Amino acid sequence: LHASLTVDPAFRVADVSPRTFGSFVEHMGRCVYTGIYEPGHPLADEDGLRRDVLDLVRELGVTTVRYPGGNFVSGFRWEDSVGPVEQRPTRLDLAWHSTETNAFGLHEFHRWAEKAGVEPMMAVNLGTRGVAEALDLLEYCNHPEGTALSDRRGANGTKEPFGIRMWCLGNEMDGPWQTGHKTAAEYGRLAAETARAMRMIDPRLELVACGSSSSSMPTFGSWEATVLEHAYDQVDYISCHAYYEELDGDLGSFLASGVDMDHFVESVVATADHVRAKLRRKKRINLSFDEWNVWYNTRFESQEKPTDWAVAPRVIEDEYNVADAVVVGGLLISLLRHADRVTAASLAQLVNVIAPIRSEPGGPSWRQTTFHPFAQAARHARGTVLRVEPVAPVYDTKRFGEVPVVDAVATHIAGADGADELTVFAVNRHQSEDVELALDLRAFPGYTPVEHSVLNDTDIRATNTQDNPGRVRPREAGTGFVTDGRLTESLPPVSWNVIRLR
Numbered sequence: 001l002h003a004s005l006t007v008d009p010a011f012r013v014a015d016v017s018p019r020t021f022g023s024f025v026e027h028m029g030r031c032v033y034t035g036i037y038e039p040g041h042p043l044a045d046e047d048g049l050r051r052d053v054l055d056l057v058r059e060l061g062v063t064t065v066r067y068p069g070g071n072f073v074s075g076f077r078w079e080d081s082v083g084p085v086e087q088r089p090t091r092l093d094l095a096w097h098s099t100e101t102n103a104f105g106l107h108e109f110h111r112w113a114e115k116a117g118v119e120p121m122m123a124v125n126l127g128t129r130g131v132a133e134a135l136d137l138l139e140y141c142n143h144p145e146g147t148a149l150s151d152r153r154g155a156n157g158t159k160e161p162f163g164i165r166m167w168c169l170g171n172e173m174d175g176p177w178q179t180g181h182k183t184a185a186e187y188g189r190l191a192a193e194t195a196r197a198m199r200m201i202d203p204r205l206e207l208v209a210c211g212s213s214s215s216s217m218p219t220f221g222s223w224e225a226t227v228l229e230h231a232y233d234q235v236d237y238i239s240c241h242a243y244y245e246e247l248d249g250d251l252g253s254f255l256a257s258g259v260d261m262d263h264f265v266e267s268v269v270a271t272a273d274h275v276r277a278k279l280r281r282k283k284r285i286n287l288s289f290d291e292w293n294v295w296y297n298t299r300f301e302s303q304e305k306p307t308d309w310a311v312a313p314r315v316i317e318d319e320y321n322v323a324d325a326v327v328v329g330g331l332l333i334s335l336l337r338h339a340d341r342v343t344a345a346s347l348a349q350l351v352n353v354i355a356p357i358r359s360e361p362g363g364p365s366w367r368q369t370t371f372h373p374f375a376q377a378a379r380h381a382r383g384t385v386l387r388v389e390p391v392a393p394v395y396d397t398k399r400f401g402e403v404p405v406v407d408a409v410a411t412h413i414a415g416a417d418g419a420d421e422l423t424v425f426a427v428n429r430h431q432s433e434d435v436e437l438a439l440d441l442r443a444f445p446g447y448t449p450v451e452h453s454v455l456n457d458t459d460i461r462a463t464n465t466q467d468n469p470g471r472v473r474p475r476e477a478g479t480g481f482v483t484d485g486r487l488t489e490s491l492p493p494v495s496w497n498v499i500r501l502r
C-alpha cells in the first residue's frame, strides 16, 4: 500500500502545549498505595515514595498530574489527608468500594509531584461538598501564611504554598454513578459559584468545568452547552473523558479510535463556540482532555463489585498489548492535531490502574506497551504542531465507516545552533499490509532523517509482563534518503512510528 503526506511550516495548528502530556493519579486500586507510594519497599525513599516508579514517571515525560480523582474525589474530605498520619481517619471510599487509610494525602502528593517534576492539577469535591470546602482547600494549599488554614499547612510541614494553578471543579458530574451526581443546570450553577469564589482568592487560577464523561452519554452536547451557559465567564476549560477498547473482536474499529476522539473534540469545540456566540463573548473555552486511554471497561463492568472494602485492592490492572499501544499513539496524534483547542490532557491513569507503568508490591516496576508512544511523543513533540493531511487508502470499519489506514501529525521546533527538529508521528492501522509512506519535505530543504523508530510485533497481542518486561518496545527501523525533497518510509502493519529529521 502507498500513502503520502506533505509537511510544510505553513500548515501550523498551534504550539505544542506541554500540558498535553499530563497524567492522572487517583486514590483507586493500587495507583497510590503500592504504586507511587510504598513505605517498606526496598526502593522506597525517606518519604515512602518508590524511587523505581519515580524514575519511570520521569522517563515517561509526564508534565502535569491530576489528583486525587476521578470518582474518588466526590467523597474526598481533604482534611482527612493532612496532619499526623496516625491521627488521620480511615474512611469508606464509595466510588471504588474500598477503604481509604489516608496514609497518603495532600502533603505526600506535593512531595511526590516535586520529586517527579510534574505540575499538580487538583480536583475539588463538588459531589458531596461545595463552595466552602473548595475555598478551604484552595486556601490551605495556596495562601502564603497568616490564616488558620495556611498556618495549618505550615504546621503540617510545608511552609511554602503548594502553588497549584490548575483546578478541576468536580469530576464526571454528568454520570449517574457519581456520588452527588447532578443535572447540567445544577452543576453549571455550582461550578460557576465555586469558580467565582475561588477567583476571589486568586484570579490567576485556571479552572476546568466538567464536560461529559464520554461522547456516548445521552446528555453529550447538551450537558456542555448548559454547563457553559452558566459558567462560561468563570472557567477556562471544559473537560473531556474517553476510554477505548476492542469490542466484539472488532479490531478495525478499535484501531481507528482516534477518529472517535477527533469527533469528540470537534463536537465539544463546536458546542463551546456556540455558547460563545450566544453569549457574545470574545474569550474561547479550551478543552482539558483529562481522562483518556485504552480501558477494557466491559470486562470490569461484567465483574462483581467487591463487597469487602479492601485497602488498595487490585482494580482494572489492564495489561496492554501492541494494538493497544498503536491505539494510544493514534489518540496522541488526535490530541496533537487539535493543539489549538486541546491545551491540556491527562492519560488515565499513571501507575497500575489502566496505566503505562506497572509495579508489584515489594517487587519490580515496568513499562507497559503503551508507555512507549506516550514517552516518545512527550519527548519529541516540541515546538509547533503541523497538519499533514495524509492521503492514504481507506478500510471499512463497523463503527466509523471508511477510515484511512494511515494517520499522522508533525511537529517542528526551530532551535538555536542547528537544533531544529522535525518529527512525524504516524500509525499504520492496516492489519496485514505495510504502507510505503512518501513524505513531501520540499518546504524543509536540507532536513535529513536521523531516526525512524517503530513499535510493532508479529504478534499484536504481545504484552510486557513482570517476567518479560522488555518484550514490546520501539526499535530503530533504519531510515531512507531524501531525494528531490521526498522521503519514503515503510510502516509495518499495526504500527506506531516516529520519524525524526534534522
Ligand code: AHR
Pocket: 026, 028, 069, 070, 071, 072, 171, 172, 213, 291, 348, 349
Ligand atoms: O480512571 C478511572 C475512572 O474513570 C475515574 O475515576 C472516573 O473519572 C472515570 O469514570
